[in-house]
Amino acid sequence: MPQSGAEGKKRFVLLASQFQQLFDALKRLGYQIIAPTLLDGAIVYERVESVNELPVGFSDEQRAGVYRLKRRGDRAFFGYAVGPRSWKHYLYPPRQRLWQAKRDGDGGFRVIPEQEQTPRYAFVGVRACELAAIAIQDKVFLNGQYRDEYYQRRRESALLIAVNCAYPAGNCFCSSVGTGPRVREGFDLAITEVLNGKSHLLVIEVGSERGAAVLEGVDVQIATEEQWQQAQQAVDSATRRILKRLDTTDLKELLYRHLDSPHWEAVAKRCLTCSNCTMVCPTCFCHTVEDITNLQGTVAERWRRWDSCFHIDFSYIHGSPVRVSEASRYRQWITHKLASWQDQFGMLGCVGCGRCITWCPVGIDITEEIRALRRSEEGRVAPTVPKEESDANT
Amino acid sequence: MARTTKPNLAVWKFASCDGCQLSLLDCEEELLEVAGAVEIAYFLEASRATVKGPYDISLVEGSITTPHDAERIHQVRRASRFLITIGACATAGGIQALRNFKDVREFISLVYASPQYIQTLSKSTPIRDHVFVDYELRGCPVNKHQLLEVINALLNERKPNIAAHSVCSECKRQGIVCVMVAQGTPCLGPVTHAGCGAICPAYGRGCYGCFGPKETPNTSSLSKRWKQMGVKEDDLIRAYRSFNADSEPFRRESESHER
Numbered sequence: 100m101p102q103s104g105a106e107g108k109k110r111f112v113l114l115a116s117q118f119q120q121l122f123d124a125l126k127r128l129g130y131q132i133i134a135p136t137l138l139d140g141a142i143v144y145e146r147v148e149s150v151n152e153l154p155v156g157f158s159d160e161q162r163a164g165v166y167r168l169k170r171r172g173d174r175a176f177f178g179y180a181v182g183p184r185s186w187k188h189y190l191y192p193p194r195q196r197l198w199q200a201k202r203d204g205d206g207g208f209r210v211i212p213e214q215e216q217t218p219r220y221a222f223v224g225v226r227a228c229e230l231a232a233i234a235i236q237d238k239v240f241l242n243g244q245y246r247d248e249y250y251q252r253r254r255e256s257a258l259l260i261a262v263n264c265a266y267p268a269g270n271c272f273c274s275s276v277g278t279g280p281r282v283r284e285g286f287d288l289a290i291t292e293v294l295n296g297k298s299h300l301l302v303i304e305v306g307s308e309r310g311a312a313v314l315e316g317v318d319v320q321i322a323t324e325e326q327w328q329q330a331q332q333a334v335d336s337a338t339r340r341i342l343k344r345l346d347t348t349d350l351k352e353l354l355y356r357h358l359d360s361p362h363w364e365a366v367a368k369r370c371l372t373c374s375n376c377t378m379v380c381p382t383c384f385c386h387t388v389e390d391i392t393n394l395q396g397t398v399a400e401r402w403r404r405w406d407s408c409f410h411i412d413f414s415y416i417h418g419s420p421v422r423v424s425e426a427s428r429y430r431q432w433i434t435h436k437l438a439s440w441q442d443q444f445g446m447l448g449c450v451g452c453g454r455c456i457t458w459c460p461v462g463i464d465i466t467e468e469i470r471a472l473r474r475s476e477e478g479r480v481a482p483t484v485p486k487e488e489s490d491a492n493t
Numbered sequence: 494m495a496r497t498t499k500p501n502l503a504v505w506k507f508a509s510c511d512g513c514q515l516s517l518l519d520c521e522e523e524l525l526e527v528a529g530a531v532e533i534a535y536f537l538e539a540s541r542a543t544v545k546g547p548y549d550i551s552l553v554e555g556s557i558t559t560p561h562d563a564e565r566i567h568q569v570r571r572a573s574r575f576l577i578t579i580g581a582c583a584t585a586g587g588i589q590a591l592r593n594f595k596d597v598r599e600f601i602s603l604v605y606a607s608p609q610y611i612q613t614l615s616k617s618t619p620i621r622d623h624v625f626v627d628y629e630l631r632g633c634p635v636n637k638h639q640l641l642e643v644i645n646a647l648l649n650e651r652k653p654n655i656a657a658h659s660v661c662s663e664c665k666r667q668g669i670v671c672v673m674v675a676q677g678t679p680c681l682g683p684v685t686h687a688g689c690g691a692i693c694p695a696y697g698r699g700c701y702g703c704f705g706p707k708e709t710p711n712t713s714s715l716s717k718r719w720k721q722m723g724v725k726e727d728d729l730i731r732a733y734r735s736f737n738a739d740s741e742p743f744r745r746e747s748e749s750h751e752r
Contacts, residue, residue, distance in 0.1 A: 143668070371715060373683035391654060460661075
């Protein structure tokens, strides 16, 4: 890596043909690379070894309840938006053992803390909305009196290589919630792919010393002003292509005004309470703990697994669940995400990635539901069923 | 359950294919552990040697389809401290509950040369319609890990970790890509009880609903989506009418497409 200019700008450029050098550098430093790759008709974050495993030349088409891969006709590494799996799958795994207990001979037991070999991940291709989601989960798991050591160990070991979005999908609305599409902070390296005719470059910004260390031994050059401007244009064009909007004005108050809205019953007619939205959401952090034993009852283990406010057991307290109706469960989810999250953590719980819209099997759209609530206040008849669906009814 | 004496276990078969009992034999290594923790007193699929009741734990497979079985299940109940029903037949009437939608006498006359010798009930019904059931384990067949978990929980006096939520939760936790959203494959996962480990979606197929309805299944919304995806009414009826055809939410949904 050459020394960056006297002006201190840490901007480099790497030829696309030499991208594998970056992967090799990560492996030399002992990182497990997790990056987008093709899996069963979608682009999913998985362990990869080579840039050839990236979804080169693929894009995605996303609508409410629909995801389809498309061929792009070029060799872009990052020409798509986010898929069903978020990085929380690795930082906060779906199922994780917390500790064990073993009986000792004299009627007591001893607790054995979990001694996981913390995986050292390098995430390649973290989008701006996802950096925001990780920052939210940091706040959930690492702030205040009760720190989650399991999350903390994985998080502190992980290297984040961000990618600026150039091709947002139909359900992206990061620009409405101020998280993207431009990567601004919280990364170790940030890549912008520039693909103009024959020139295929990766413009790389350094965000940390750990990030800089990765570039040692990679044939990067200092980015020229022109290359930097080309990278800026790529992101600017992404911003223009984001068409979905969520009006965040007064959002908390709006939802609190609608706790008893008949609209929740209308959503419940469509909602499957299947929990897909919460599972794909990069900020949803709810889990349950399960205690298991061996058959002899001499060893017990406590496991944490992803749970969801759409599950009845989730609100089970003292004799019965609190949120039995489907309407109350959908209301809980959207109200927490967009309103009470603000009271709890001082920020929105939504980063505008659109996953909950795409991966809802019946295509319930969080932005449409907010729009329906707003319309109901305008004195007009609230169209509680989105147009596409009411057409399908007839 | 007191651990001073080894509890004994019985396995009973009613109208069924034996697949759920086989899940217990499938446990292989774990079966030896089970045999260490309980006395397997009555399990004809495994051994002709039987021990007289009463039994601490009875696993009941199969549905009630004959007058004789309707009597016999009461004997099993009387002889059992804990009665656990296993599988779609025992918990929902099974595939043979398809008779519940038709006149069974017509089948008998078509299938048997001398129908006068056949004594059968007009409906195939789950065990809980006849006797009190302590725990129901779903599936066609049951999942062996869940079966072990129920036995384990009972022996250790704890709650079994058996969730009543959707197959979708299992899919997502395992990182399986949704076949419905990504490939347009109709899938019953959003209305189906978890427990199988999302076997079919893991192999790119839609869920067939072997574990029956989940808690609060919204079958009408899912059916509407299936129709948007091009599924015909007849195929919708067939989808809901399989191993759990007579479970109330699936029966109601299939009947709503007959009109």
